[in-house]
Amino acid sequence: xxxxxxxxxxxxxxxxxxxxxxxxxxxxxxxxxxxxxxxxxxxxxxxxxxxxxxxxxxxxxxxxxxxxxxxxxxxxxxxxxxxxxxxxxxxxxxxxxxxxxxxxxxxxxxxxxxxxxxxxxxxxxxxxxxxxxxxxxxxxxxxxxxxxxxxxxxxxxxxxxxxxxxxxxxxxxxxxxxxxxxxxxxxxxxxxxxxxxxxxxxxxxxxxxxxxxxxxxxxxxxxxxxxxxxxxxxxxxxxxxxxxxxxxxxxxxxxxxxxxxxxxxxxxxxxxxxxxxxxxxxxxxxxxxxxxxxxxxxxxxxxxxxxxxxxxxxxxxxxxxxxxxxxxxxxxxxxxxxxxxxxxxxxxxxxxxxxxxxxxxxxxxxxxxxxxxxxxxxxxxxxxxxxxxxxxxxxxxxxxxxxxxxxxxx
Numbered sequence: 001x002x003x004x005x006x007x008x009x010x011x012x013x014x015x016x017x018x019x020x021x022x023x024x025x026x027x028x029x030x031x032x033x034x035x036x037x038x039x040x041x042x043x044x045x046x047x048x049x050x051x052x053x054x055x056x057x058x059x060x061x062x063x064x065x066x067x068x069x070x071x072x073x074x075x076x077x078x079x080x081x082x083x084x085x086x087x088x089x090x091x092x093x094x095x096x097x098x099x100x101x102x103x104x105x106x107x108x109x110x111x112x113x114x115x116x117x118x119x120x121x122x123x124x125x126x127x128x129x130x131x132x133x134x135x136x137x138x139x140x141x142x143x144x145x146x147x148x149x150x151x152x153x154x155x156x157x158x159x160x161x162x163x164x165x166x167x168x169x170x171x172x173x174x175x176x177x178x179x180x181x182x183x184x185x186x187x188x189x190x191x192x193x194x195x196x197x198x199x200x201x202x203x204x205x206x207x208x209x210x211x212x213x214x215x216x217x218x219x220x221x222x223x224x225x226x227x228x229x230x231x232x233x234x235x236x237x238x239x240x241x242x243x244x245x246x247x248x249x250x251x252x253x254x255x256x257x258x259x260x261x262x263x264x265x266x267x268x269x270x271x272x273x274x275x276x277x278x279x280x281x282x283x284x285x286x287x288x289x290x291x292x293x294x295x296x297x298x299x300x301x302x303x304x305x306x307x308x309x310x311x312x313x314x315x316x317x318x319x320x321x322x323x324x325x326x327x328x329x330x331x332x333x334x335x336x337x338x339x340x341x342x343x344x345x346x347x348x349x350x351x352x353x354x355x356x357x358x359x360x361x362x363x364x365x366x367x368x369x370x371x372x373x374x375x376x377x378x379x380x381x382x383x384x385x386x387x388x389x390x391x392x393x394x395x396x397x398x399x400x401x402x403x404x405x406x407x408x409x410x
Contacts, residue, residue: 012314014397019315019322022319022389023319026388029130030381033126033130036064037122037123037380038376040060040118041380042376043056043060044122045112046371048113050107050109052079052080052157057121061103061105061148064125068128068132069087070128070132077160077163081150081151082147083148084147085146088142089140091141095141097172098172099171100146100166100170100172100346101174101391102124102158102174102339103124103146103147103149103175104120105118106151106152106153112367114361114366116361117153119178119383120176123380123384123387127384127391132144135392135395142395144391147161152339156302158342159301167342167346171346171404172309172391172394172401173343174387174390175349176350176353176387178354179352179355180354180357180361181354182326182351183327184316184352185330186334186350187306187307188306188335188339188350189305189336190303190305190336191264192264192272192303193263194262195259195299196222196258196294196296196297198215198219198222198283198287199256199294200214200218200293201253202254203253205250209253212253213292214290215256219243219246219257222282225282229279237264261279263279266305301341303338303341305340306343307344309343309348309404311347311400312400312404319390323386346408347405355370355379356375
């Protein structure tokens, strides 16, 4: 078993000491659930659906939750493919802990489940089932919530759910994400998405170019300005763009050009107060220089950087250790997730579980791994057990919940 170096807070000592027994208990319960979980992941992988169109995935997951005894609310905060499953131990009062387990299940355009959300969904579903099974056998006061959050890829689907009250009364929130390594301590980058439209004046590109105002030139100039701006950005800043409309024909001066830009940074306030305004200035300057006009819109909510709760990190790392997984000690900032927004509201963790060693998400190779009958089941099984062990430890030892709240950075 790998050695994990961590500073354990006193409130977590009992849960960590009991972790070997907790993991053994959950692995026994898993034997009755794993076949279903693996089938769910394979089903979602075979039916990839992009943001807010995940009707097949939502139907399958909610059906499984109901079969497992959860009361399910389909549709939440105006999102048809969102859902909330709830289960409580009999007689649990309002003061009993409430823990939310998040499932994601949207895919990427063209390359399907290249971020492994089918694995996330199966592991989250499995964690909910395992915690319920354990609490039926040995009840303690508990409220368990399994949240299906659509549109994580590019649309921040958790944000309208948060605004709609999905975290009201929730004490802790957890989920697991497949990756090329195992890690609990990592963070993520805050992110703002900008949709940019330049408007010019069409003209014949050969016959009368002088009367045109070239919107594509404005888009090109803005990208050049951003390239130069990167020299004056901190190392954590990432800016990347695509041209979504570059004109209609080579012999027409483009009267419209459009870009979609992602702007990221490790610190939310730095991103919003410094980086984004400077990027916006690149578009304004390009419009001024080319005689065009520009419209800049934020059509999706910002993603906030993930704040991994140190108490929950200790518990989850102990679970990984018992499972025999070697953790990456100092993971780097990578990508963005709307679970970061959750972590600014309640104590949260978003661990990574190794699906395929050193294979990067958002690639065709990762999509293949997420559908592999060899690679996906171990990640689903260990992901479900790790999440269940974290939640079950907190339900059985309310001091963990109290300590997680005391160490919460909102």
